[in-house]
Amino acid sequence: MEDLPEELQLKKGTPVKRLRNSLKALEGSYVAKEGSTYKIIHDKLFDYLAKYYGEQVLPLFINHAETDFISERFIWKTTNNMSKNTESAIRIPDNHINIYIERLLKDWENGHVCNVSDNRNMHSTMFTEKFINNLNKLDHSKQEKLAGTQDITNKEIALARSCYMGTVDLVKWLISKNSDINYCREDDITLCKYDGMSHMFWTLPLVRELKLFAIAC
Numbered sequence: 197m198e199d200l201p202e203e204l205q206l207k208k209g210t211p212v213k214r215l216r217n218s219l220k221a222l223e224g225s226y227v228a229k230e231g232s233t234y235k236i237i238h239d240k241l242f243d244y245l246a247k248y249y250g251e252q253v254l255p256l257f258i259n260h261a262e263t264d265f266i267s268e269r270f271i272w273k274t275t276n277n278m279s280k281n282t283e284s285a286i287r288i289p290d291n292h293i294n295i296y297i298e299r300l301l302k303d304w305e306n307g308h309v310c311n312v313s314d315n316r317n318m319h320s321t322m323f324t325e326k327f328i329n330n331l332n333k334l335d336h337s338k339q340e341k342l343a344g345t346q347d348i349t350n351k352e353i354a355l356a357r358s359c360y361m362g363t364v365d366l367v368k369w370l371i372s373k374n375s376d377i378n379y380c381r382e383d384d385i386t387l388c389k390y391d392g393m394s395h396m397f398w399t400l401p402l403v404r405e406l407k408l409f410a411i412a413c
Contacts (some may be wrong), residue, residue, distance in 0.1 A: 228354035237334045250286035257286065258296055263303050263311040270296060275320045281289065304339075307348035311355030313366075322399035324365045353379055 213250040219227060219234050226241065227234045246269060250257045258266070271285040272293055288296050298373065304312045317323040331339060346353055355375040359367045 263308045267311040267315045288291035343375040
């Protein structure tokens with residue numbers, strides 16, 4: 197709340213309490229309060245407001261939005277294999293793509309592995325190239341740590357999710373950073389058992405050809 201007055205160019209000195217009272221007046225009609233968070237009730241209204249204000253105060257959204265929102269709502273470059281529902285997407289201009297990727301790397305480091313790997317921008321080779329370039333600027337030890345980081349919810353690693361997504365370039369990068377190719381989920385699903393799902397036919401042959409696929413299939 198403290199960041200809103202400056203970012204929304206409100207009158208200097210606008211008390212945060214007044215903003216809270218304004219939100220409270222909308223409870224039940226447009227917003228609902230869950231704990232300390234206000235949520236918009238109507239989906240279409242949410243789509244409109246998210247896109248409008250997301251593009252107006254982009255850094256504020258990138259820095260403070262929830263990880264699911266970051267993964268699903270932002271688009272840098274559209275591609276043919278990206279989902280058609282892009283009308284309500286928040287467009288990322290070129291001069292903000294680096295801070296967006298920095299947010300993704302922060303989420304990855306904090307254990308939101310699947311949110312990062314499943315990001316809709318991963319369908320764009322231009323984005324994955326940019327993403328990997330930023331990864332390569334990190335210390336080598338941090339790169340390997342990220343490659344082995346498990347998701348805080350389901351314990352998956354980026355290699356498994358990237359294989360499922362068919363993000364070939366990121367799979368190559370993860371293998372080069374010693375990601376665990378013998379990874380097995382808590383429900384005994386391995387990379388091998390992913391075969392035939394989604395885009396795995398692109399990535400499993402890659403792992404096998406590199407002679408790094410050590411799972412008994």
